[in-house]
Amino acid sequence: MTPSLGVCYYPEHWPEETWAEDAAHMVRLGLSWVRIGEFAWSRMEPEPGDLRLDWLDRATETLGAAGLKVILGTPTATPPRWMIDKHPDMLAVDANGQPRKFGSRRHYCFSHAGYRDESARIVAILARRYGANPHVAAWQTDNEYGCHDTVLSYSDPARRAFRIWLAARYDSIEALNAAWANVFWSMDYRSFDEIDLPNLTVTEPNPAHVMAFRRFSSDQVIQYNRMQAEILRAHTDAPLIHNYMGRITEFDHYEVGEDLDIASWDSYPIGFLSDRLEASDAHKQAFLRQGDPDMQAFHHDIYRRVGKGRWWVMEQQPGPVNWAPYNPAPLPGMVRLWTWEAFAHGAETVSYFRWRQAPFAQEQMHAGLLRPNRTEAEASAELRQVAEEIAELGDVEPARARVALIFDYPSAWAWETQPQGADFDYFRLVFAFYKALRSCGLTIDILPARAPDIAGYDLVLAPGLMEVGAPFVEALQAQNGLVVLGPRAGHKTDEMATILPEPCPISELGGALLLVESVPPSEVIPLQGGGAFCHWVERVAATETVAERTVAGDPAVLRKDGLAYLCGWPDAPALGRMLRAWCAERDVPTLALPEGLRLRDTATHRFVFNYSAVPLTWDGTQIPPAGVHWEMRK
């Protein structure tokens, strides 16, 4: 597969007479894909039922005629103002019970039936009109589900839908009361109609109640997307895509991905560093203009699995953005680096957001490939270089990794519902493991916990996995590598109850959980082998299976044959040491990379990326700041 490049374009923002020139310019830069339409509902249908698609016909034709392939977005992320008059209760409601107003985007509640019908209507109109259009080579459903925090909507329609969902899940209210243990604090219900959404309670609501609401809310997104996908499939053979947003965990991306052909995500490395990454000030300063060296790769690997192997970057940051606390410009070369890193992880296409910087509205401070005055911005030269390099390098086929890491959305919900320690965050935990693996120079696959295809991996890690369900256990038995669970893995049932000691991973390893501790950053629990546990530690009774102990003598790692259990959250030194030992055991070669240097192996090549702001040396080769190096795999 030869990678390709694309861009996000808004013909409705610009005079029609400039479209052809823009299209020609895109082609000259080496772009082959262009995404349009996803925010244009008010121009497609300015009044209810008054369809105005002629401009979209012409835009598609103009772009297609220039040789570009169009990704057409359904415009449902931005319902027009008139929609609110038709459906006043369609607005998402926040956790304080406040309806969220019209005036930006994503203001709809996923549970509103009327809005779902309106969405189906506009999707069908577009599908019928463009489903067979030769220029429309892919479709995008909606835009960035979960962005701006509307998945958890506390609206009346959501409450009604939640009751129906509960009735379907539990059959009887008695079953629900038993499953949630509502006997605790007299929370028993007499009917599903008595159940409210779990916000605004005096103290924390029942975690089983919250967890049900989290599962329900995820399902609402899945259903909504499936509705769009089914309509589109009836009219087109082009692949269906959604563009997920970074570090969004409010819904199960794997399940949404099941209904689509390709996963894509929106990669804003510098914005994410400033806005949504726990890291020391020194780390944030060191990577201020580059982004964290592992954050993009982590998402690439998640979305490769969400897309069942097919994935894109739909929006790639090309310069300063407008939404993070601080918005510096990328170090020269970083746009190229980010692009090649995506290809090294198997991306089919990297598409930049956006073509021309808008001189107006919310995102006027967000860089594009062109400046507002249409001159080429800094990124353009870098992507021109990438286009040339693609031509030289040819196919970039991903290889199956030897190491896998489980990332599971319900686990994120579980530990958000009941963190037990202020620093316990599932994304942060799994990302710490990912970072440690990458520091060892490893190429990683990310897997879901449901039906995890773990057979054949030399090493599989599952930190913080809320529930080790039957499919996972079955998969374990078929596995002949090493599987490392924990910390806090298999602690809960799917009803967010404590799993009694047997059977659970600890008991499978002949241990018994005595108690758990969460501790502040000032407290660490040193390990005999070096490094320490931090944030979280489980005190476990075990004898024969103890593979490592804390300095105080408590079991730190349990191990029996191909199964191990980590009794705490290892800090980076401890985790690096353990990973290298486990890899050595399976003949998986490891390295000790500096924080700025990262590798990724494809079937044919090894890619080396220098995320740091200074030159670094790889195997005798000096790689400049923001440099990319590739070589045939040895």
Next chain:
Amino acid sequence: MTPSLGVCYYPEHWPEETWAEDAAHMVRLGLSWVRIGEFAWSRMEPEPGDLRLDWLDRATETLGAAGLKVILGTPTATPPRWMIDKHPDMLAVDANGQPRKFGSRRHYCFSHAGYRDESARIVAILARRYGANPHVAAWQTDNEYGCHDTVLSYSDPARRAFRIWLAARYDSIEALNAAWANVFWSMDYRSFDEIDLPNLTVTEPNPAHVMAFRRFSSDQVIQYNRMQAEILRAHTDAPLIHNYMGRITEFDHYEVGEDLDIASWDSYPIGFLSDRLEASDAHKQAFLRQGDPDMQAFHHDIYRRVGKGRWWVMEQQPGPVNWAPYNPAPLPGMVRLWTWEAFAHGAETVSYFRWRQAPFAQEQMHAGLLRPNRTEAEASAELRQVAEEIAELGDVEPARARVALIFDYPSAWAWETQPQGADFDYFRLVFAFYKALRSCGLTIDILPARAPDIAGYDLVLAPGLMEVGAPFVEALQAQNGLVVLGPRAGHKTDEMATILPEPCPISELGGALLLVESVPPSEVIPLQGGGAFCHWVERVAATETVAERTVAGDPAVLRKDGLAYLCGWPDAPALGRMLRAWCAERDVPTLALPEGLRLRDTATHRFVFNYSAVPLTWDGTQIPPAGVHWEMRK
């Protein structure tokens, strides 16, 4: 009095066939009390009027038959879901005007007449049924009044009740306008019906208005509890108890205590350290697994007075809890230490929360004496040891202390209403004095400001006492020890107005208050004798009565005969120095204890507690970490 041990138990959570085994196990461990029932309303009355108490009969019988004495809790802290249908406006309303929803506990508003009637009804049903039950040896009213912040409820029923309360207090609206000085900012009212609750104003409301609302809100709790107490008394001779929560000041505990026989409180030393204590990071780290060395003792001494001499710990932390930001496990030995410390302060009973850790619902991460799988958790061995030690030691009679400290709830409300400096908090101030006294090795009594029985104490301290009312002044005249007032004592009338200079403590000492300053932590005002004032300083004019001056020459302490006044908030060195001098004057022996070592004298014994994580030496004896030492009083 020989101390006893107890535990909190939830028969409704467990299969009935395990009750007898649990009861026998409790007895084997040395427990004699078991608290039940306080959260079980939905199982007592699953539908309105459909009483199901047979299970409670059997539980009581089973526990009693095993030799346990039952404390039966009224279940009013957890009104069932159907109650909301009957009384939709019974929910407490927060300061933002948001009703607080069903789904956890304590969701009722104390001012709702309908809910008060429902409470009376269920209490009467239980009282009639179990009032003469030989196994029911004590009653608990409700559970943890004030927990989860519902005492201050901004509901419509509260507003109506507040108006009635105001009319009773002030007779005429003219009197209220005058008392509050509503002329300021045109806040005059024409009738009581115009008065709203003091939330959501544009800038701060009249402090007199707030203070009236605070007094009213406290009275609502007192009335609600009195209603329960009166019903119970009509049917039982068993003692009535309430379990107060640590660092709750929203209502006057002394006044609630007047209607009950025994005070108890819920002691979570490690949770409090993490969650509700101002302390340096180093202090929090040093006592991470032990709790603050004075926080428990301070509450013990408060509740001994609230209970008029009779008091318990109703819920003692036995392991990690679930609700603090960080939840580490107690250092081995701490559960024993906490228990003995309570006994040394005169507790009749220490009861652990809870028997078996729940594997479900909100508190599934809260340790019990048993783990979820019914094996004995760490604390069980320690309380078995305590039970044996009680048998050896026999009676532990509290002695009257030689030093007393005033703790006054209205003062807490006053300085919360008008702190004048970001660091001025009444609890923090009084607790700083308590800690300084304990660092001197002193045994302390805590007294209320109303009708304070201060005669006979060698030293009485009253920092931050909002109002020095007539009863206090009268008590002063009967006192022949030393009474130290201030800082900020006697500054206000009971209407939260500034008391004009005469008569007030400063003027009684021949001084005049010139101005007050609040200062940030970076600023201290050094004293000639060593140490400094911090947070708060009063500039006073005085000549003959000046006992100590600041380095700048301003009066720091005024003194005339048996009355002294502190013109600022002394830091620990200054306060320790002053206390030792005052004690020396009265021949009260003092020590200079390290932070981790604490003493408590009973009538017969001196108890020494090592709260630190390292061994400390007391009078030649080495006391291990978490160690308890006792000796006959010399």
Next chain:
Amino acid sequence: MTPSLGVCYYPEHWPEETWAEDAAHMVRLGLSWVRIGEFAWSRMEPEPGDLRLDWLDRATETLGAAGLKVILGTPTATPPRWMIDKHPDMLAVDANGQPRKFGSRRHYCFSHAGYRDESARIVAILARRYGANPHVAAWQTDNEYGCHDTVLSYSDPARRAFRIWLAARYDSIEALNAAWANVFWSMDYRSFDEIDLPNLTVTEPNPAHVMAFRRFSSDQVIQYNRMQAEILRAHTDAPLIHNYMGRITEFDHYEVGEDLDIASWDSYPIGFLSDRLEASDAHKQAFLRQGDPDMQAFHHDIYRRVGKGRWWVMEQQPGPVNWAPYNPAPLPGMVRLWTWEAFAHGAETVSYFRWRQAPFAQEQMHAGLLRPNRTEAEASAELRQVAEEIAELGDVEPARARVALIFDYPSAWAWETQPQGADFDYFRLVFAFYKALRSCGLTIDILPARAPDIAGYDLVLAPGLMEVGAPFVEALQAQNGLVVLGPRAGHKTDEMATILPEPCPISELGGALLLVESVPPSEVIPLQGGGAFCHWVERVAATETVAERTVAGDPAVLRKDGLAYLCGWPDAPALGRMLRAWCAERDVPTLALPEGLRLRDTATHRFVFNYSAVPLTWDGTQIPPAGVHWEMRK
């Protein structure tokens, strides 16, 4: 002009028999002005229509008879409780949609027509009765517009008024959609009645929408004040004044000032330092009891221009206040210093808040010239000294400065709407320039951006000026000094759209804006000449006009003849260096003053102020802490 002194007095707070004594005392202290009435509506009109002004007649007569000139305040900042019954929807509504309740002050919404009529009614009543009263020598409209955050009110009346305002501004909804670029995110409207206020949106609303709401909200204040001014003018020849509050930017003070005769402001130096100044802890500690050395002067210079040359301090802090996080007392001498500094900047009158400290209600902890017991507080002696010094010194005429700084309210709104970097704040930026100028010993004029009278200044600075409109450009052409724009100057149209590169200040200087960066405090961009850019940097392409470069080689300053542009936010060393160079070029003498020493030149004198807590030496003269020194100008 000989400066005079005044005080704020509340006769309604005190027994009538004490008024004459108070008045005589004021005169003895050297006061000649007394402000009354501004919070007394409930005593002027206790029931709707029941006017009770006899007490105000007598108060005015008593004060006037003692020789005092009365400033009479309209009482509209404190509508009485009965007003809410007449106009339940008159309450201001906060950004969360929550109406703000009665019980403090400033609870009205500026857009409420009913309340505007009530205000007109009471103002007319007062104007008719006292317009020709010989003792009423000035009028104050309302009190502290903008205090307590009610200018931005999200009420229904505000929404209705906003729609009318929009219709007037844009004529057609198509014009509005085009001006705001509502095509972005499908935000198009079909009529003005569809437009809501820009709060509670899912993510940020259109900045053009916000900016329109900011302009509208400012206009509502202007209209409201104009209504009062027009009524008063019909009945009196006395000057009209408003007392603005420090660091309030929610409305355009220049425009309100156009309708009045004198500007005044409320100067609380110590409160501002604690509460509303970005500064290091060390700086806040160094000036804890003095206030920031430039904050007062900055406001003095703003209000001199707002008052078109005539200005006062209406409320001068005389001791500790009650509303800041920390409230220390002024260093002895500071009240005198603040007073003389105001006179040195041209104040006609300095009036202290307040006469006698209230022993009740919200401000009982706010010092006055008298203590609650009527003894003289610390400040009294200092103002007695000032009164004597005035008699010695005589006239203090302000001189026109040689250096001017632009302060523009719409720019404050623009960068609050779209800061692009967490540290970008307009007030902070302009104040940093002001502080740098003062550190050079310069005397400064502040100018508005509309119709800026910049001709004749040697140096004019305009950092952060959102829009460089036609009047400003015209003024530039008439200017023969040096005008320095930037950073971030001329970047936007008045619709908050990005100005395309030409024409803008950068393009006028032959440059082109490539991109902008906001950076965290840890990142600076060093300049070749010394110092660095911080917070904000613009990457600009230019060649011939580059006057200075960053160490990395990028243009840092563009310059052509009398126009320069700063491509970033200079830190203090860089800015000081540049300012000294620019001044040298124009023969404007500069100094390098320590942080605590500040100068101000009048037509005849040089005043030197020592804001520090230690003695400092000026030109051979030692000036004590809080010292004021003056000398004839050389």
